């Protein structure tokens with residue numbers, strides 16, 4: 001089974017995507033495997049509403065350990081199994097909370113063993129102009145784009161485009177990273193999910 005990791009800063013929308021993309025791929029309920037930091041693996045069954053309520057938040061650092069869902073990606077002849085993995089948001093510097101630090105280490109370990117990397121950003125915090133000091137794209141995102149250069153299946157998901165008032169930030173991101181595939185998405189509305197499915201389907205065959 002191929003592993004597909006959703007990675008990025010805290011609060012960019014990783015877990016909501018983890019839930020709603022699974023729904024889009026046809027799941028009726030969510031069987032989530034949670035890899036706790038003490039090494040235990042537990043399984044929880046959620047409806048989509050319960051999952052959104054329990055696993056997403058209006059504050060950063062809601063997700064503090066790896067969680068995964070097994071998905072079937074439809075192919076021309078049959079299905080391909082894909083494990084979608086969500087983890088702790090990554091930040092610059094050393095976080096004061098030890099369990100968040102350990103969650104980040106667990107997520108970074110998953111980065112080195114996954115087949116497909118979905119690097120999610122909030123496009124609203126991207127700078128509209130080069131060298132803008134307000135650029136929310138810090139070291140973490142830059143390092144992920146650099147790591148992505150040597151990875152066979154790496155894509156940037158520019159999330160929350162429903163909140164954008166113009167395409168300037170997206171155009172600037174595309175100008176800054178011409179070597180990467182960038183998919184503009186809104187996890188809330190499902191915009192871009194088709195393209196992500198096509199990307200994962202195509203890459204699953206080769207990674």
Ligand SMILES: Nc1nc2c(ncn2[C@@H]2O[C@H](COP(=O)(O)OP(=O)(O)OP(=O)(O)O)[C@@H](O)[C@H]2O)c(=O)[nH]1
Nearest residue numbers: 010011012013014015016060061062063089187188
């Ligand atoms: N408007 C809008 N809000 C979104 C979108 N995707 C996620 N959100 C909101 O962003 C907030 C954070 O979402 P989460 O899925 O919890 O983010 P996360 O990246 O998993 O956060 P951590 O687990 O804390 O790292 C929630 O309030 C979501 O409803 C989107 O496409 N559009």
Ligand SMILES: [Mg+2]
Nearest residue numbers: 014015062063
């Ligand atoms: Mg989360």
